[in-house]
Amino acid sequence: MTSAKTLRHFQAIWHVTRLIPEGYVAGYKLVADLAGLPGRARMIGRALAAAPEHEPVPWHRVLRSNGQIAFPAGSEAAHTQRERLLTEGVTVNNQRVNMAIYGWQPPLATLLHELNF
DNA sequence: TTTGTGACCGTAA
């Protein structure tokens, strides 16, 4: 199973993901950075896939840094993610979201707190 | 143990 260390990382990732407001999105890199895992964006997808159901995590608000839905186009997961985003008012064109419009900018206070400054 | 595979990213052609 997952080591204790990995579980702590996953929990940090779930925590950060829950900070993303409804109607906004964030890239895997930003989530990794805020979770204290710089350079380890690949870990985010794994963590979100393993997110507990009873304490929901808004995984659909996490995209590639360029705004693309990471799941293969046409896949079931990509469909679900698009649906959830549209429900929250986030426009999706061609598997892609305009980050300049919907990209979440963490407040400075949040940055300082999450990065332990 | 080693290897291959991702819900990735930045850089450089």
Added chain:
DNA sequence: ATTACGGCCACAA
């Protein structure tokens, strides 16, 4: 706009 590469690392085989 696209492709290629190297870095990243948990996980399964």
